[in-house]
Amino acid sequence: MRKLYGILSLTFLLALSSSSAWSELVIRVTQGNDKPTTVAVSPIALNGLRIKEDIGAIVEADLQRSGLFRTTPRRDMLAFPSKASDVYFRDWRMLGSEYLVVGSMRTIADGRYELEFSLLNVTAQKTEFKHAVRGRVNEMRDLAHLVSDKVYQEITGIRGAFSTRIAYVTANRDSGKFVYRLNVADADGAREKLMLESSEPIMSPSWAPNGKELAYVSFETGRPAIFRQNLVTAKRQQLTNYTGLNGAPAWSPDGKKLALVLSKDGNPEIYMLELSTFKFTRLTRHFAIDTEPTWMSDGNTLLFTSDRGGTPQIYKLNVATRATERLTFRGNYNARPSLAPDGRTLALVHRESSTFHIASFDLKTGRMIELTETRLDESPTVAPNGAMVMYATKQGDRGVLAAVSLDVGVRYVLPAKNGDVREPAWSPFLQ
Numbered sequence: 248m249r250k251l252y253g254i255l256s257l258t259f260l261l262a263l264s265s266s267s268a269w270s271e272l273v274i275r276v277t278q279g280n281d282k283p284t285t286v287a288v289s290p291i292a293l294n295g296l297r298i299k300e301d302i303g304a305i306v307e308a309d310l311q312r313s314g315l316f317r318t319t320p321r322r323d324m325l326a327f328p329s330k331a332s333d334v335y336f337r338d339w340r341m342l343g344s345e346y347l348v349v350g351s352m353r354t355i356a357d358g359r360y361e362l363e364f365s366l367l368n369v370t371a372q373k374t375e376f377k378h379a380v381r382g383r384v385n386e387m388r389d390l391a392h393l394v395s396d397k398v399y400q401e402i403t404g405i406r407g408a409f410s411t412r413i414a415y416v417t418a419n420r421d422s423g424k425f426v427y428r429l430n431v432a433d434a435d436g437a438r439e440k441l442m443l444e445s446s447e448p449i450m451s452p453s454w455a456p457n458g459k460e461l462a463y464v465s466f467e468t469g470r471p472a473i474f475r476q477n478l479v480t481a482k483r484q485q486l487t488n489y490t491g492l493n494g495a496p497a498w499s500p501d502g503k504k505l506a507l508v509l510s511k512d513g514n515p516e517i518y519m520l521e522l523s524t525f526k527f528t529r530l531t532r533h534f535a536i537d538t539e540p541t542w543m544s545d546g547n548t549l550l551f552t553s554d555r556g557g558t559p560q561i562y563k564l565n566v567a568t569r570a571t572e573r574l575t576f577r578g579n580y581n582a583r584p585s586l587a588p589d590g591r592t593l594a595l596v597h598r599e600s601s602t603f604h605i606a607s608f609d610l611k612t613g614r615m616i617e618l619t620e621t622r623l624d625e626s627p628t629v630a631p632n633g634a635m636v637m638y639a640t641k642q643g644d645r646g647v648l649a650a651v652s653l654d655v656g657v658r659y660v661l662p663a664k665n666g667d668v669r670e671p672a673w674s675p676f677l678q
Contacts, residue, residue, distance in 0.1 A: 271663065272415075272436030272648065278658040279314035284402060286310055287319035287344040287369075291362065292329035292351035300387035302362065302394070305435075306348060309395035309409040312435065313634075314657025316402075319344045331365050331374050339369045346375075348398060359383055362390045366398055375401055388437060408632040409434055410677060414442075414452040414461055415648060416670040417663065429463060431478060434630075434673075436661055442476060443483075452672040453496050461672075462486070462496035462505060473507060486520065497540050506530075506540035506549055517551055519566065530564060531571070537562075541584050550574070550593070552582040561595060561608070575608060577615050583626060587633040592653060594618075594627040594636045605638045607653055618651045628673040637661075639669045 288310075291302045310316040325338045329351040339347050350364030359381055366375040380393045389410065396407030413436075417428045427449045432439040443449060447466035454461060455475075462475045473487040473496050487493040491510035498505060505520045509527075517531040517540050531537040535555035542549060549564040559582045561575040575581040580598035587594065590610075597606035597617060605619040605627050618636065626639045635657070637650045646669050647662035662668070 271439045272432060272661045272668065273663070274308075274312055274436055274659055274661050276312055276314055276657075276659040278656075279311075279317075280656050283315055283317040284346065285317045285319060285344050286346045286348065286398070286402075287324065287339055287342065288348045289324065289327050289329065289350075290321065291364070292327075294351060294353060296352055296354065296360070298352065298360075298384065298387055300391065302350075302352075302387060302391040303348075305388060305391035306395045306398070308435065309392060309407075310399065312659055313399065314652065314659065315399075331367055331377075334367060336367075336369055336372045344369050346398075346402065348394070350394070355381065360387075360390075362394070364394055364397075366401055388433065392433070392435075405634055406632045406676070408630045408634065408673075408676070411631060412458070412674040412677065413628075413637065413648075414454065414670075414672040414674070415668050416449050416452065417668050418448070418646075419667065429461075431461075440478075442478065442481065450670060451495055452670060453498055454672055454674045455498050456500060456502045456675055458674050458677045462498065464494050464496070473505075495539050497542055499542050500544055500546045506542060508538045508540070517549065517564065530566060530569065532569075539583055540564075541586055543586060544588075544590050550584045550586065552584065561593070574610065574613075575615070576613075581606075581608075585627045585629045585636070587629045587653070588631060589633055592629075592633070594629050594638075594653075596625055596627065605636060605651065607636075616655075618653070618655055619649075621649070624649075626670055628671050630673050631676045637671045637673055639671060 288303045288307045307318045311318055319342050328334045328349050347367040347369055352360055352362050355361045361379055361381045363379040365377045368375050378397055380390045382390050392409040395409040399407035411434045412431055414431050419426050427445050429443040429449045430439050445467050450464040452461050452463040460475055460477055464471050465474055471493045473493050474483050474485050476483045489509055489511035492515050495508045496505050507518055508515050509518050515536045515538055517537050519528045519530055533555050535553050537553045539552040540549045547566050551562055552559050553562050558579045561581050561584050563572045563574055578597050578599045581595050583596045585594045593608040597604050602622050603624050604617045605624045606615050606617045608615050621640045624638050624640045627636050629636050635650045635652050640649050646667040648668055648671050649660045651658045
């Protein structure tokens with residue numbers, strides 16, 4: 248059993264070291280692109296409207312966090328234009344700005360607001376696009392992230408993921424006892440929302456494809472059990488209650504099934520649960536430990552971790568035929584697979600000798616690249632645009648979240664202001 252939990256959740260064991268008070272996440276970029284694009288974001292004109300959020304500042308923070316952009320400080324700006332016709336390109340060229348974002352807010356029907364914004368190419372002296380987004384007063388951060396997504400995609404050609412969310416678990420000591428919290432927040436750590444608090448461990452959050460539900464493991468019944476929870480209504484449903492291990496839930500691409508791990512027959516095996524019928528189907532049958540399933544986009548193939556070859560390695564399973572193939576051979580430990588949206592790149596926990604790192608693995612070429620240099624890295628989760636991998640690691644004696652780009656050009660850290668945070672899960676694109 249000790250060996251089993253070492254494979255399943257090194258992350259959870261590390262989290263037990265925390266003894267600080269808990270607080271929301273903050274972000275610190277530690278490495279950016281060597282040649283970042285300089286973007287100026289003029290303050291959004293509010294036209295007399297009372298809006299607490301500084302939308303322009305949120306856009307600046309999003310773009311800087313990507314590591315691909317450097318923003319022009321407001322204190323250096325010679326003017327604050329709100330539309331393209333007000334822009335003197337010469338002034339922005341003098342500041343070294345390559346692009347400029349301008350915009351303004353107005354009220355529309357039903358108590359909603361419209362933010363109209365443009366991206367201007369300073370070098371070419373032209374407008375790249377003009378766009379509008381709409382929302383209510385409590386959705387100003389959403390509008391800001393949509394602006395960031397649009398700007399990011401126009402300049403990089405990659406869909407922005409600033410409007411996504413992350414789920415994570417905190418473990419904190421309170422009066423000698425641990426308190427565990429499952430939280431959901433914006434991708435920048437803002438607007439944190441508590442989904443579950445327990446005196447028993449919480450592990451392995453997994454997003455439904457529609458972004459409206461989480462599946463996770465909770466020990467609140469006295470043993471591990473899998474739950475699903477609606478993020479809007481907070482309604483919960485317990486899905487498993489078997490003796491032994493109930494863990495590692497993973498939603499199928501169509502959201503109709505869960506792959507999970509059960510040891511109800513005496514050995515940890517991969518099962519599939521049909522959510523509409525509550526039918527369980529056993530997919531693996533081996534004396535070794537099979538765990539950590541993740542779906543490929545075809546909905547008929549699973550990747551999973553198994554020590555059937557003597558050490559934890561990544562295997563591929565055809566759900567229909569049960570045919571199994573070993574994928575990883577380099578290193579003495581490869582586990583916790585997380586597939587990028589290209590269907591080819593796999594983020595995983597990799598160990599060559601004694602240190603756990605996050606690595607990328609090319610499913611076609613078999614090439615393994617170590618992405619991190621820190622120790623005890625765990626729980627990789629790939630952004631839905633495939634640009635970044637978020638993971639859990641140690642910073643001093645604290646557990647923090649960190650992120651690295653798949654080309655290792657960008658890094659940032661998301662520690663809590665106080666306390667310890669673990670088990671990240673990046674949401675899909677949200678509607």
